[in-house]
Amino acid sequence: MKLGLDISGGDFAPRANVLGAILALEQLPDDVELVLIGREDEIRSILKEKEFVSDRISVVNAPDIITMEDHPTRAIPQKPNSSISVGFELLAQKKIDSFASTGNTGAMLVGSMYKVNAIPGVIRPCITSVLPIVNGQNSIILDVGSNADCKPDVLYQFASLGSIYAKSVMNIDNPRVGLLNIGEEEGKGNLLTQTAYKLMKGSEDFNFVGNIEGRDLFTGKADVVVCDGFTGNIVLKQAEGMYSITKELGIKDNYLDRFNYENYGGTPILGVNSDVIIGHGISNDIAVKNMMCLAHDVASSELTKKIKEAFK
Template sequence: MKIGLDIMGGDFAPKAAVLGAIKAYKVLQGHTLVLIGDKEAALSILAENGVSADNFEFVHTTEVIGMGEHPTKAIVQKPDSSISVGFNLLKQGAIQAFSSAGNTGAMLVGAMFSVKAIPGVLRPAIITIVPKLKNGLGILLDVGANADCKPDVLVQFGVLGSLMAQHVYNIDNPRVALMNIGEEEEKGNLLCQATYPLMKTTSLFNFVGNAEGRDLFTDSADVYVCDGFTGNIILKLAESFYGISRKKGIKDDFFDRFNYEQYGGSPILGVNAPVVVGHGISNDEAIKNMVLLSKDMVESDLVNKIASALQ
């Protein structure tokens, strides 16, 4: 297996990305990590840390897509950027997965332009992990790819999240809930009211009803579905818990599990290859875990399982 890593993406690139690659290499066990970006910069960082360049493959690029650039324009106008080249390699099959802590919009556009959506997928979604209070984890989607959704799209998010929970996180018969403002079937805005009966009658996943915001970190469900606008607000709020606990001097195992570094990145579900987007502030530990998540997605054969489910 060859895993592509954009070493130019993120606020602390390329140093954090290369240091993360070094950490990932130590646990990849026979798989190859392909570093995509400024090769000379990568070689310099490896040399500084006494690591042989022979441990990696390199694809040199000359351009970088900035965090604030327009995604579509940047992909088109910068064909030799690390993100554009990474997606070309993924499309050609030269790598089996691609990850980056760079421009999220460019990663979404690049995925849709190159490997494209799996046939039958209405809209790919971005997922995030939510820790459960007692133990284990849940999945929340969408968290930003689709600010506006239709009911059939949310139903499909339930399928995508359920398959991810089952095959990547080994959760048996995942329970899927619809994020709403109340538990009752008739509650919610027009989108939730139209989605609930579709989820209630589907045989594609194990629907357990509505979930409120206070349920998110409990064991009431394994997969929580919402539109990307709602999901992104929830995600950003949840991300603040770890920082607030640190600033207040609170040391707590549960709040420590809100540290994004542990999870590495967020997969884009519904495209024809494993693609993982990391946080822009990713450090070396987060980059390592982003690479390992990419490996897990390849090994789980999740893409083919999604394709089979949607046939």
């Protein structure tokens, strides 16, 4: 298995990404190879500094960088030699089994749509985030930012995508799917959630358990929480903000520590034809390591294949 990693993306690139790749190789199976995509001289310099030599690492030169300020739609065609563009070319040509980056999220979404394409039948690919549950387990929420405006049928598909992910990667046999709303009753919410509820109710595609409220996000009432990307991104950023506050206050708690983004590394883009993983822009080496471990788990689970079969 070959996992591609964008070395030039992220606030602490290239160093954090190369060091994260080294850490990942210590945990990944022996048959996994990492393909480091970026400025070759920088990559080899860091590897040399760390005196790290392995036949499980290869380097692909990509001299250009898509920055966080670059426009996502224009960046890939304007910078064909960037690490993100080259990574997607390798993925499209099946020279790597997955591609992960902590760089420009918009460019990663655009590259996914135009280089490897959405799975036929999927209206809007989406991204997820982990919700740490007080009992020690995890739920997921989707979408968390890639689709700010959604229609009811899109939320229905998010429920299907999230359920497949929970089964395949999180190993939950019959994931409970909840719709994030302002009340538990069926008639609650705006037109979007009211109509989505009617579509989801009685579905045979997933195990719908009804509406859940914001206070239940971290109690484990649902394994998969569905919402539009606008709402989901607010939930995600609020959780990140509260975690930052607890650290500033010096509060130490095992449960609160599970909100640290480093623990999860990244999230797959659900609904595209290949495995694409997006990491946080502020990722350090630990986060990059966990992102690559997630990339391996997603590829090993054959998640994309299962989504394709479900959407035939």
